[in-house]
Amino acid sequence: MATKTSFAQSNSQLSLQDAEERLLGEFLQPAGYKGLYGFHKYWGKKPAECVSFLIESLSKEGDLIVDPFIGHGTIAREALARGRRIIGGDLNPAAIAITRLLVKPPAARALQDALNEIEKKTRIEIEDSYQTSGGIASHFLWDDEMLLEVWSKGSSRQLDKGPATDDDAADALSWNSYHAQLLRPLALFNNGRINTRSNFSWPDLFCGRAIRNIELLYSAILEYPTEIRNALLCILTSSVGQMSKMVFAISNRGGNTKGPKTEVGSWVIGYWRPKLHFEINAWNCFSNKAGKLIKSLNSRGLSRHEYVTDASQIDEVVQKRQSCAVVNSDAVQLLSGLGDDTVDLIVTDPPHGDRIPYLELSEMWNAILGQSAVFESELVVSDAKNRNKNEVAYEYGLGKILSLMCDKIKSEGLIAIMFNASIEESWSALASFDTRLNFAGAFPMAYSSGSVVQDNRAGSLKHDYVLIYTKGSNSHHMPFLESIPGWTCKLPSPQI
Numbered sequence: 142m143a144t145k146t147s148f149a150q151s152n153s154q155l156s157l158q159d160a161e162e163r164l165l166g167e168f169l170q171p172a173g174y175k176g177l178y179g180f181h182k183y184w185g186k187k188p189a190e191c192v193s194f195l196i197e198s199l200s201k202e203g204d205l206i207v208d209p210f211i212g213h214g215t216i217a218r219e220a221l222a223r224g225r226r227i228i229g230g231d232l233n234p235a236a237i238a239i240t241r242l243l244v245k246p247p248a249a250r251a252l253q254d255a256l257n258e259i260e261k262k263t264r265i266e267i268e269d270s271y272q273t274s275g276g277i278a279s280h281f282l283w284d285d286e287m288l289l290e291v292w293s294k295g296s297s298r299q300l301d302k303g304p305a306t307d308d309d310a311a312d313a314l315s316w317n318s319y320h321a322q323l324l325r326p327l328a329l330f331n332n333g334r335i336n337t338r339s340n341f342s343w344p345d346l347f348c349g350r351a352i353r354n355i356e357l358l359y360s361a362i363l364e365y366p367t368e369i370r371n372a373l374l375c376i377l378t379s380s381v382g383q384m385s386k387m388v389f390a391i392s393n394r395g396g397n398t399k400g401p402k403t404e405v406g407s408w409v410i411g412y413w414r415p416k417l418h419f420e421i422n423a424w425n426c427f428s429n430k431a432g433k434l435i436k437s438l439n440s441r442g443l444s445r446h447e448y449v450t451d452a453s454q455i456d457e458v459v460q461k462r463q464s465c466a467v468v469n470s471d472a473v474q475l476l477s478g479l480g481d482d483t484v485d486l487i488v489t490d491p492p493h494g495d496r497i498p499y500l501e502l503s504e505m506w507n508a509i510l511g512q513s514a515v516f517e518s519e520l521v522v523s524d525a526k527n528r529n530k531n532e533v534a535y536e537y538g539l540g541k542i543l544s545l546m547c548d549k550i551k552s553e554g555l556i557a558i559m560f561n562a563s564i565e566e567s568w569s570a571l572a573s574f575d576t577r578l579n580f581a582g583a584f585p586m587a588y589s590s591g592s593v594v595q596d597n598r599a600g601s602l603k604h605d606y607v608l609i610y611t612k613g614s615n616s617h618h619m620p621f622l623e624s625i626p627g628w629t630c631k632l633p634s635p636q637i
C-alpha cells in the first residue's frame with residue numbers, strides 16, 4: 142500500500158498526519174472547479190481534490206497510472222503534478238482535446254498573441270452581423286421565431302434593453318438562409334431524453350448568424366499549429382453552447398414588483414431549446430471564454446509535459462521514456478495494447494449506465510473539432526433505441542473491461558473505480574466480476590460544491606462511490622482507506 146510513503150514524500154514539511162488530514166478534508170468537501178478545471182463544461186467531470194486524494198493515497202512517485210475513461214483529463218494533470226506516469230484514453234475526441242489542453246497548456250503569451258490576431262481577422266465582421274438601430278447588440282431575446290428584444294452595451298455599465306424594431310427583426314431573420322459550409326453535418330439520434338432527432342442539423346441548434354460566426358472563428362483557428370489550435374478549438378467548443386438557441390431566459394425572477402424582468406440563463410445538459418431564449422453575440426461568448434483560459438494559464442502551477450498521442454506509442458510511458466500518453470481510443474483497445482502485469486494503479490470513472498450519453502451530448506463539440514466519434518464502441522446505456530446500447534450490452538462491456546484491467550495491473554496493483562447508478566443492472570458487472578479480483582471495499586465520494594448538473598432527471602444521485610479492487614489472493618490491509626467516513630466492505634447497492 143503506497144499511502145504512507147507518498148504522503149511523506151510530497152509533504153515533507155508537514156507531519157504525516159497533518160497531510161493525510163488535509164487531503165482527506167479536501168476529498169470530503171471539494172471546492173468548486175477552479176482555474177483550468179472550471180474552464181470547460183465537460184460532462185460528469187470529477188473534482189480535482191477527489192482525484193488527487195486517490196492518486197496520493199493509492200500510488201507513489203514514479204508509478205504508472207492508467208485511466209481508459211479519462212474524460213476531462215483532471216486525473217492526467219493531477220498525476221503529472223505528483224510525479225506519476227499516466228496513460229489516459231477516451232473514445233470522445235472532445236474529451237481528448239480538453240485533456241491535452243490540461244496536460245500541456247500553451248504559454249499564455251503565445252495564446253494571447255493568437256487571440257489578438259484572431260480578433261483582428263474576425264471581430265469586425267462578426268460584430269457587423271449584430272449591428273442594430275441601437276448599435277452592436279450583445280443579446281437578442283427570442284420567443285420561438287419572433288424577435289422580442291435587443292440588448293446592447295450602452296455608455297454606462299448597464300445594458301440598454303429595448304423592444305426589437307421591424308428592421309432588427311428583418312435583419313436577424315435574413316441570416317436564416319445561411320447554411321454551414323465548413324462544419325460537418327451533425328450525427329444525432331432520436332433520443333427524447335436529450336431532446337434530439339436523427340435529422341437534426343445546425344439550424345436546429347443555432348441561428349444562421351451564429352453558424353456563420355462560428356465558421357469565421359473556426360477558419361481563423363485552423364491556421365495555427367497543433368498546440369495553439371487545440372487550445373483555440375477548446376475555447377470555441379466551450380463557448381458555443383452560449384451562442385446557441387439553447388440559452389434559456391429567466392422571467393420575473395424573485396417576484397419583481399416593477400414589472401416583468403428577464404435575465405440571461407445558461408444552456409443546460411441535453412439539447413433543450415426553450416421557446417423563450419437568448420441569442421448572444423458570438424464574439425462576446427468567444428472572447429469571454431478566451432479571457433478565462435488566459436487567466437487560468439497565468440496562474441497555472443504545472444510545468445509543461447510532453448505527451449504521446451498514438452496508441453502504438455504507449456509503451457514509451459510504460460518504459461519510462463515519456464511520462465504521459467493521451468490517446469483517442471476505445472478502452473478495450475487501449476488496455477489491450479498494454480503488457481500484462483505492468484500497471485501500478487488503474488483509477489477510472491467509466492460511464493455510469495444510462496446517466497450521461499457522452500458521445501451524443503458531445504456531438505456538437507466533435508463536429509466543431511472536425512472529428513467523428515465512434516458511437517458503436519461507446520460503453521453506455523442510451524435511450525436512443527436504434528443505437529442498441531442496452532443494459533445487457535453495457536454489463537457485458539464493463540465486465541470485459543474489468544477483466545482486462547485485472548490482466549494489466551501488477552500483482553500488488555490496485556483498481557479504483559468511481560461509480561454510482563440508480564439502476565440495479567448497471568451495477569451487475571461490478572458485483573459479479575472476474576474471479577481473479579477481490580473487492581476490497583468502497584467509500585463515498587462527494588461531487589464538487591460548484592458542480593454542474595450531474596444528472597438531468599429528477600431523483601438525481603447525490604454522490605459517487607470509489608470501489609477498490611485488488612488482484613489475486615492478495616488482501617491488502619488499508620487502514621487509511623478503511624478510516625474514511627462511510628468505508629464499507631460490502632458493494633454499495635443502487636441508491637440515491
Ligand SMILES: C[S@@+](CC[C@H](N)C(=O)[O-])C[C@H]1O[C@@H](n2cnc3c(N)ncnc32)[C@H](O)[C@@H]1O
Nearest residue numbers: 186187210212213232233471472490499519520
Ligand atoms: C464518467 S466520464 C469520465 C469523467 C472523468 N473522470 C472526468 O473527471 O472528467 C466517462 C468517459 O468515458 C468515455 N467513454 C465512453 N465509452 C468509452 C469507451 N468505450 N472507451 C473509452 N472511453 C469511453 C466518455 O467519453 C466519457 O468521457
